[in-house]
Amino acid sequence: MATAATILHADLDAFYASVEQLLDPSLRGKPIAVGGGVVLAASYEAKAFGIHGGMSGRQARELCPQLTFVGGHFRDYERLGDAAIKVIGDFTPLVERISIDEAFADVAGCTHLFGAPAEIAAAIRRRVRSELGLPISVGVARTKHLAKIASQVAKPDGLVVVDADTELEFLHELPVELMWGVGPVTKARLAASGVSTIGQLARLPGRSLERLLGPAAGEKLGALAWNRDPRPLKPHRRARSAGAQSAIGRKPAVERIIRPTLLHLADRIATRLRAKSRPGRTVTVRVRFADLRSVTRSITLDIPIFATLILADYAERLVRTILADHPHERTISLLAISVSHLEEHWDLELELPFGLEGEARRPGSRLGMARWAADCAIDKIRDRFGREAIGYGSAALGLSRSVPDELRNIAEKEL
DNA sequence: TCTGGGGTCCTAGGACCC
DNA sequence: TCTGGGGTCCTAGGACCC
Numbered sequence: 114m115a116t117a118a119t120i121l122h123a124d125l126d127a128f129y130a131s132v133e134q135l136l137d138p139s140l141r142g143k144p145i146a147v148g149g150g151v152v153l154a155a156s157y158e159a160k161a162f163g164i165h166g167g168m169s170g171r172q173a174r175e176l177c178p179q180l181t182f183v184g185g186h187f188r189d190y191e192r193l194g195d196a197a198i199k200v201i202g203d204f205t206p207l208v209e210r211i212s213i214d215e216a217f218a219d220v221a222g223c224t225h226l227f228g229a230p231a232e233i234a235a236a237i238r239r240r241v242r243s244e245l246g247l248p249i250s251v252g253v254a255r256t257k258h259l260a261k262i263a264s265q266v267a268k269p270d271g272l273v274v275v276d277a278d279t280e281l282e283f284l285h286e287l288p289v290e291l292m293w294g295v296g297p298v299t300k301a302r303l304a305a306s307g308v309s310t311i312g313q314l315a316r317l318p319g320r321s322l323e324r325l326l327g328p329a330a331g332e333k334l335g336a337l338a339w340n341r342d343p344r345p346l347k348p349h350r351r352a353r354s355a356g357a358q359s360a361i362g363r364k365p366a367v368e369r370i371i372r373p374t375l376l377h378l379a380d381r382i383a384t385r386l387r388a389k390s391r392p393g394r395t396v397t398v399r400v401r402f403a404d405l406r407s408v409t410r411s412i413t414l415d416i417p418i419f420a421t422l423i424l425a426d427y428a429e430r431l432v433r434t435i436l437a438d439h440p441h442e443r444t445i446s447l448l449a450i451s452v453s454h455l456e457e458h459w460d461l462e463l464e465l466p467f468g469l470e471g472e473a474r475r476p477g478s479r480l481g482m483a484r485w486a487a488d489c490a491i492d493k494i495r496d497r498f499g500r501e502a503i504g505y506g507s508a509a510l511g512l513s514r515s516v517p518d519e520l521r522n523i524a525e526k527e528l
Numbered sequence: 529t530c531t532g533g534g535g536t537c538c539t540a541g542g543a544c545c546c
Numbered sequence: 547t548c549t550g551g552g553g554t555c556c557t558a559g560g561a562c563c564c
Binding site for chain 2: 150151451524526
Binding site for chain 3: 166213214215294296298412524
């Protein structure tokens with residue numbers, strides 16, 4: 114007998130835009146977009162004009178001249194997103210949050226308390242609506258993947274339950290791009306073979322699929338198309354990397370631009386790493402040139418690091434090698450740093466991770482100690498007075514800030 | 529006339545070791 | 547000394563997701 118459908122996927126509808134309409138009633142029923150240069154979220158009224166997230170502001174205005182742009186109440190996004198997830202947590206502790214506005218839950222263990230999964234899903238929707246004032250769609254199915262597809266089909270403000278005995282009938286009619294992992298490139302590749310629905314993909318011989326998409330993707334999509342992917346819920350997944358980037362317009366690739374930008378990025382990342390005692394061994398930088406092509410370079414160290422200045426130094430060296438390898442590129446439009454190979458937990462009592470060649474592990478190293486002490490002091494002052502109080506802030510460095518730090522904060526994953 | 533920021537996972541080649 | 551195979555790690559790039 115098939116397992117029962119007990120996995121829920123809950124997804125707040127047009128989240129940022131819905132919060133703005135909640136906070137300002139005069140915006141309700143109107144096409145609005147959150148953002149400015151880029152649309153971060155569009156209300157359903159705006160979506161009716163073809164506007165969607167990621168679109169440039171100018172393009173959106175062309176599609177809908179009466180479109181209203183609203184500033185982001187980022188603190189409220191965070192608060193309401195947390196509150197919605199907490200409602201789910203009132204039913205089961207098995208919750209896997211995947212972003213600010215989206216989570217999986219397994220209610221197999223709590224049906225004796227709250228009723229069938231469909232009833233629990235309906236109760237969650239009612240409570241989020243009445244207590245928070247926000248629309249949320251929920252999909253219910255036997256697997257995570259199918260539950261996620263169901264919630265997409267349920268939008269806006271709906272509930273779709275896929276019973277275990279009607280899974281393939283439901284799934285096979287839908288377009289391939291609803292599958293997790295099928296983006297524009299894969300969709301086009303499949304279309305070239307005459308595949309546009311999940312059913313057509315399912316009936317494709319495994320060999321053709323793997324030839325088309327590679328062994329891993331081919332096997333994965335094949336399993337998804339038959340709903341044979343019993344991926345378990347992971348309530349507490351640890352982050353595998355932490356990064357930051359800054360689009361800087363078009364700037365000359367010179368020290369005056371590069372150094373302060375990298376320092377700011379390294380500061381954001383290293384502060385997070387220190388806060389969670391998770392230094393990392395691999396530093397990756399990305400440089401995007403004026404024509405939007407980008408190049409990455411990385412280095413893996415023997416000893417994990419989380420000191421701001423040491424991270425900034427490695428990043429700068431990597432950027433220099435990129436520029437040396439591309440001598441004709443003199444204009445850059447973005448710099449990014451990412452740290453991966455994160456330690457699970459670094460016990461400071463046992464060992465001090467300073468990094469930077471020979472000075473590592475040398476307790477008497479003056480440079481290492483000085484940097485360590487400076488980081489600690491800055492972290493402490495910020496804990497008391499806020500992040501802008503001291504350090505390598507963008508304001509202090511005279512950097513233009515295209516995106517407010519509050520937005521960056523809510524996009525960060527918990528380390 | 530060029531669009532943000534923070535992430536995950538996969539691929540393919542090469543170095544290196546056994 | 548030559549040949550082969552397997553495994554692991556590193557690096558660069560790319561697709562995709564929210």
